[in-house]
Amino acid sequence: MPVISVSMTKENGGLSKAQKQKLISGLTSAFVDVVGRGDKTCVVVINEVECQNYGIDGVNIEVSIEELRKI
Numbered sequence: 001m002p003v004i005s006v007s008m009t010k011e012n013g014g015l016s017k018a019q020k021q022k023l024i025s026g027l028t029s030a031f032v033d034v035v036g037r038g039d040k041t042c043v044v045v046i047n048e049v050e051c052q053n054y055g056i057d058g059v060n061i062e063v064s065i066e067e068l069r070k071i
Contacts, residue, residue: 002031002038003045010048020046 004027015023024044032039 001041001043002035003043004028004031005045005047007047007049009051009054011051014048015046 006023006027023046027044028039028042031042
């Protein structure tokens with residue numbers, strides 16, 4: 001059984017239900033197109049990480065993502 005895992009920051013409340021469905025559908029379709037199997041067994045796991053729970057360059061990020069992207 002193929003498992004696709006996506007980890008991303010949870011910004012502005014995270015993904016909506018519709019966005020999650022579109023992401024799951026798109027990733028599953030891409031997998032089937034490339035590998036040729038898995039449409040009925042492909043599992044997609046979306047991990048939304050709270051912004052305060054990750055770090056970049058050895059530093060825990062305490063500023064907003066928007067501020068970080070300005071740097």
